[in-house]
Amino acid sequence: MPSIKDIMQTMEYGPAPESNAEVKAWLSARSAGIGHFIDGRFTSANGDLIDVVNPATEDVIGRVAKGTADDVDAAVAAARAAFPEWSALPGHERAKYLYAIARHIQKRERFFSVLETMDNGKTIRETRDIDIPLVARHFYHHAGWAELVADAFPQHRPVGVCGQIIPWNFPLLMLAWKVAPALAAGNTVVLKPADLTPMTAHAFAELLVEIGLPAGVVNIVQGDGETGAAIAGHPDVDKVAFTGSTDVGRIIRRQIAGSGKKLSLELGGKSPFIVLEDADLDAAVEGVVDAIWFNQGEVCCAGSRLLVQEGVAPRFFDKLKARMATLRVGDPLDKTMDMGAVVSMKQLSRIKTLLKAGEEEGATLNLAPVALPEKGAFCTPGFFTDSHPANSVSQVEIFGPVATTLTFRTLDEAVALANDTRYGLAASLWSENVNRAIELAARVKAGVVWINATNMFDAAAPFGGYRESGYGREGGRAGMLEYLTTGWDKQGKVRAASAAPIDVAPATGKADRTAIDVTAKLYIGGKQARPDGGQSYTVYGKGGAAIGEAGLANRKDVRNAVEAANKATAWGGVTAHNRAQVLYFLAENLEQRRDEFVAALAATGAVAKPEEEFEAAIRRCFWYAAQADKFDGAVTATKSQHVTMTVNEPFGTIGVVAPDEAPLLALLSLILPAITMGNRVVAIASQAHPLIAARLYQVFETSDIPAGVVNLLTGERDALAKTLAEHDDVAALWYCGSEDGSRMVEVASAGNLKPIWSDLGRLRDWLDPRFGQGQEYLRRASQVKTIWLPYGE
């Protein structure tokens, strides 16, 4: 036995295992197999059962059923049946249930922590101190939203039945992120846990029985990807909420295109962890521990790309190696372990394959000198040096405890490297200079930014990504909106089949050109541009008479317009006050051409009240000018030593596709909110009435709108919309057209996963401010960036 002196010298830890007797007993009582939880009852486990393995011991700890299409049907039917009563409950009643869930989780914290550790392989330290407390916090926070929802979101109602699909890396926490807001808003739920980690969801269902949640409000169907696909594709599911890999996110985007289902996607990441030369290096080293070795690196927002300023890089990497040598990897139930097992042997081999590829590409893998247990899915923590931005390990999500590193000289270089990824989930920034840190926070493209911190989460702080990390937010006010709807945007009558046909042949017969005779051009980069294809199409007006010609844009014109828009980045940095001034000026200039526009609208033969439409257009400019400096972010109450800001950031370039009705007002109603929030726009004007766009660009030209901020194209609506949907540099797309077109743009966007706002081919009453303008437009024109700043002692 070692003496106290020996112990003091070596500082060896003794084992400190957490007892799992209670959980083992629970598992053995369910050894026959775990079924689904449908309509308040547990089904018996029939059919093919999936083995559930503790990755740290490789023992099978249970078996779960694989949900079939029939199981999904039954669960959706139960959720549908429960919806009317649950959604009609006063918020206070729902709040009581959510509060009871939170309380019961807290009372069972130890049980849930041990079960999660045995199911997933993560350490008890993390399940006990992070996962389960955050789960309880999420239900408390949303008990609050249930209480307040009617007051806080007066124009909204719950979406309906929500199909929710979650991954294995934070099993119960991801469940809480999905279930809590859904229930608070008044929805009912069909949730599928990951097949690797089904246990805590089952225990959660038992807890729901205990607290007496009405049957059918939450249904849990166990299973794999096929079960998930059956949920996402079920015709009676109104919203799909998915957390998982970007590839599956794409599959779901395509699968439900055109269905009108609301969709939120929380996908992968390759998040930068930026260390400036003036950072507190020791603190930043501890940050890396939490960024990439927390949860074995199986974290969507892991700081997996360490970007270190050149002057301090060697010192920083030395410190990191020294710190890495002290990591303890082993039995996750041992309270002294820093890292447990990755989720499965398969995941381990996936990680190893990626690491091998990194080494083959010339990067040096620095591994911690730790002895791993002989059995189990344990992975040595480490980091790459000599890696290059183009290396696969710098681009692909490893989802294991290994980071890549790159160095940079200037802040500009740091920003360029940080944004050199198709993802945009999170960023962690380390600097003692607040100015530099804030500048970086503004310039990195990420939904969550931690300054001198990393991997911090709170129910009040919206979480979610930019770009291929998905869309939608979880947590806080923004998260609640994912589970609510106003519903107005898809309720109008279906539009008549087609936009007017494109007719490029010379018009026959004598045209009535008394009122207007123009050959409209395109408007790209602040200049009138002839269409690349050199073609125009005939525009017909009142009584079917040809009244002019409009440019027929093609793919090249779309690309030129996007390029021009992407150059006009300065607009995002213009003050809100100045953007408002531009919008007022636009109204002023429009007003001076009132007669001309009214005549042009009348000449279309499609506008019943041209004066009214024109007047509404002027008012709309004023309304968005008024909103420019009022559609604010917020400071949310998260952890005591942080001030957490939510900022509404522009997307960049938004594509907008205008319908044929209200050719002036609809076009402006789509352009104005986008530019109000600092976006640039590539707009496709009404196919049938494109001459209005030609008048409009003359107004834009004289209204101090910088070149490239608004680009206007005319031509075949859906062909141009498809190019916009597929374009990687168009960050979001609003489509008003046909039902087929709505489906088409949603499918076409699956590659780059831009958020699409399509109207399913429904007419909109643009004159009515409830539908033609509003905060919904501004919300769709911005993405929430959550910035965590140290604050206070």
Ligand code: NAD
């Ligand atoms: P995954 O995409 O393979 O699986 C996620 C879930 O989707 C599982 O429940 C799975 O059964 C189900 N699924 C698989 N195919 C499906 C299909 N065709 N239709 C419907 N459902 C299907 O991901 P994973 O390996 O379980 O999780 C790791 C990924 O999750 C990583 O990419 C990680 O970044 C991401 N993640 C993201 C967040 C976030 O908030 N952004 C959080 C956690 C994890």
